[in-house]
Amino acid sequence: MEPEKPPVGTLAERPDAQLVCSVGEGDEEALWELYRRYSTMLLGLARRILGNTADAEEVLQEVFLQLWKQADRYRERRSSVSTWLGLITRSRSIDRLRSRKVVERTADRAGHESATHTSPExxxxxxxxxxxxxxxxxxxxxxxxxxxxxxxxxxxxxxxxxxxxxxxxxxxxxxxxxxxxxxxxxxxxxxxxxxxx
Amino acid sequence: MNRDRMADDDRAARVVERLFASLEEGGAPPPASEDPAEQALLREYTEVLGLLAWSSRPQAPSPAVAESIRREIAGEQVAERVPPRPMRPPARRLESPPPSSPRWLAALAAVLALAVLGLSGSLVRLAGEQERALADLGSRLERTTERLDQWSGAADRLVALEERLALVTGPAVEVCALRPTDEATGRAAAARGVLYVADDHQRWYLALEGLPAAPEGAVYHVWFLAGGRAVSAGDLELRAGRGDLMAHTMPDAVQAVFVTVESASDLLAPSGPRVLYGDEAMTIL
Known part of the structure; x- marks a missing residue:
C-alpha cells in the first residue's frame, strides 16, 4: 500500500485509493462506497466474459470479499483502483470459465437477465x-x-x-x-x- | 525516424509485451519498472487496458449479492470474536520409574540404539523411494504437458478449421469473388480469391490463391471499402501461393474488398498497388 493520506470529505467525496486504504483498516462503509461506484461496471464485465448473470454475480461477490480481505495488496503506483478491480474481476471470471464451473443455465438465463439487467441509477x-x-x-x-x-x-x-x-x-x-x-x-x-x- | 522516436517505440513494445504477459499469467497489473519513464508508460497502458472493462454494458447486481457479502463479512467478524478455547488442564506428570539397575539401563540403551538405527535406515529408504517417485512423476508430468500442448494446438487448429467451414457452408452466406486488377502484374495477374461473409455481417473469411510471394519487405494487405473509406482488415500470410484470413468483426456498409501490396504494416490508408478487387456479392441460399 502507498503512504496513507488522511481521509477528507464525506465518503462519496473521497478518492478511490483512500477508500481502499480504509477498507484495509476494516472500514465497511468504505467497502460499500466502492461497491456503489463500481459494482455495475464490474458485473457488466463479468457477465460479458461468463455469458450469464448468475455466475457473474458470484464473481462480483468474490471480488468484493477479496477487496475486503486483501485491500493491502493494492498498489496505487501500478494502477488506479477501477483498473485493479477490473483486472481482478476479469481474472476471476476467466478462471471460472476455464475451470468449467460455469454450468449451463440457458433455461433460466433469459428470464433472470431480463429481471436483473438494469442500468445503474x-x-x-x-x-x-x-x-x-x-x-x-x-x-x-x-x-x-x-x-x-x-x-x-x-x-x-x-x-x-x-x-x-x-x-x-x-x-x-x-x-x-x-x-x-x-x-x-x-x-x-x-x-x-x-x-x- | 529519429533515435528518440525509436527509443519510445522500443519502450512501448516492451511495456505492451509485459502487460499482455501479465494478463496471460493471471491479470494483476505488472510489477513496477525501475525506469521512471518506462513505469509511467506502463501505468498508462495498464489504464488503457483497464478501461476496456468499461466497454461492457453495465449491469446492476441483484440485492442478494450485497446481502451475501454482508453475511460473509459478518461471519468473519463473528469468527474473529469467538473466545479462545479454554486451556486444557496441564497433563499429569508421569510418575518416576522405579529405580533400576545399571544392567537394565544398558539393555534399554542398546534396544533404543538399534531402534534408532532401524528407523534411520527405513527413513533413508523411504526418502530414496520418495525421490524416485518424484522424479518419475516429474518426467511423466513433463511428457503429459508436452502432449497436452500438442493436443491443445491441434484442437485449436481444428476449431479454427471448423469455424471456417461452418462460415463457408452457413445459411445465407454472401460470396464475393476477387479478381486481378490492371495493377496486378506477372503471376499476380492469375490470382483469385473469394470472400465469404456470414449472415450476421460480422464474421468473414477470405481465401486467396495464385499470388506470388510479396516482394522483399512487403506484405499483402486486405482492405474493406466501407462508406467510401478504406478500412484495414489485416496482413495476409501466404503459404505456397495460398493465404486466408478470418475475423469476427466487419465494418458497416462494406462496398468492396481489395488486396494491396504494402511495405509498412501500420497503415491508415492503402498506398501500394491494388492487385485484387471484388465488389459483387452474391447470396447463396
Missing part, C-alpha cells in the same frame, strides 16, 4: 454511459484484426499463441497487431484518461 448511470460510449468509439477506430486480438486477450483470456492459432496469423503478427491496437487506444484515450478513471 442517476449520475452514475450518465457517467458510465459516457465512459462506455467513449470506449466504444475508441475501439471502433481500430481495424477489425487489431480489435479482435485485444478483445480475445482481454475478454476471452486467450494467450497470444492461441489467438495466432485461431486466426491463422503468425505469432509475430498477433503481437504487432496488439501493439498497434494499444498504441492507437492510448492515443485515443490519453487526453480523456483523467475523466474516465
Amino acid at each position: 442517476g449520475g452514475s448511470n450518465v457517467l458510465q454511459n459516457q465512459r462506455r460510449e467513449l470506449l466504444s468509439e475508441a475501439l471502433g477506430c481500430l481495424p477489425p484484426e487489431q480489435r479482435e486480438v485485444v478483445e480475445l486477450a482481454y475478454f476471452a483470456g486467450w494467450t497470444q499463441r492461441r489467438i495466432a492459432e485461431h486466426t491463422g496469423a503468425p505469432l509475430g503478427t498477433v503481437k504487432t497487431r496488439t501493439l498497434l491496437a494499444m498504441k492507437k487506444l492510448r492515443t485515443e484515450l490519453l487526453d480523456r484518461m483523467e475523466d474516465l478513471l
Whole structure:
C-alpha cells in the first residue's frame, strides 16, 4: 500500500485509493462506497466474459470479499483502483470459465437477465454511459484484426499463441497487431484518461 | 525516424509485451519498472487496458449479492470474536520409574540404539523411494504437458478449421469473388480469391490463391471499402501461393474488398498497388 493520506470529505467525496486504504483498516462503509461506484461496471464485465448473470454475480461477490480481505495488496503506483478491480474481476471470471464451473443455465438465463439487467441509477448511470460510449468509439477506430486480438486477450483470456492459432496469423503478427491496437487506444484515450478513471 | 522516436517505440513494445504477459499469467497489473519513464508508460497502458472493462454494458447486481457479502463479512467478524478455547488442564506428570539397575539401563540403551538405527535406515529408504517417485512423476508430468500442448494446438487448429467451414457452408452466406486488377502484374495477374461473409455481417473469411510471394519487405494487405473509406482488415500470410484470413468483426456498409501490396504494416490508408478487387456479392441460399 502507498503512504496513507488522511481521509477528507464525506465518503462519496473521497478518492478511490483512500477508500481502499480504509477498507484495509476494516472500514465497511468504505467497502460499500466502492461497491456503489463500481459494482455495475464490474458485473457488466463479468457477465460479458461468463455469458450469464448468475455466475457473474458470484464473481462480483468474490471480488468484493477479496477487496475486503486483501485491500493491502493494492498498489496505487501500478494502477488506479477501477483498473485493479477490473483486472481482478476479469481474472476471476476467466478462471471460472476455464475451470468449467460455469454450468449451463440457458433455461433460466433469459428470464433472470431480463429481471436483473438494469442500468445503474442517476449520475452514475450518465457517467458510465459516457465512459462506455467513449470506449466504444475508441475501439471502433481500430481495424477489425487489431480489435479482435485485444478483445480475445482481454475478454476471452486467450494467450497470444492461441489467438495466432485461431486466426491463422503468425505469432509475430498477433503481437504487432496488439501493439498497434494499444498504441492507437492510448492515443485515443490519453487526453480523456483523467475523466474516465 | 529519429533515435528518440525509436527509443519510445522500443519502450512501448516492451511495456505492451509485459502487460499482455501479465494478463496471460493471471491479470494483476505488472510489477513496477525501475525506469521512471518506462513505469509511467506502463501505468498508462495498464489504464488503457483497464478501461476496456468499461466497454461492457453495465449491469446492476441483484440485492442478494450485497446481502451475501454482508453475511460473509459478518461471519468473519463473528469468527474473529469467538473466545479462545479454554486451556486444557496441564497433563499429569508421569510418575518416576522405579529405580533400576545399571544392567537394565544398558539393555534399554542398546534396544533404543538399534531402534534408532532401524528407523534411520527405513527413513533413508523411504526418502530414496520418495525421490524416485518424484522424479518419475516429474518426467511423466513433463511428457503429459508436452502432449497436452500438442493436443491443445491441434484442437485449436481444428476449431479454427471448423469455424471456417461452418462460415463457408452457413445459411445465407454472401460470396464475393476477387479478381486481378490492371495493377496486378506477372503471376499476380492469375490470382483469385473469394470472400465469404456470414449472415450476421460480422464474421468473414477470405481465401486467396495464385499470388506470388510479396516482394522483399512487403506484405499483402486486405482492405474493406466501407462508406467510401478504406478500412484495414489485416496482413495476409501466404503459404505456397495460398493465404486466408478470418475475423469476427466487419465494418458497416462494406462496398468492396481489395488486396494491396504494402511495405509498412501500420497503415491508415492503402498506398501500394491494388492487385485484387471484388465488389459483387452474391447470396447463396
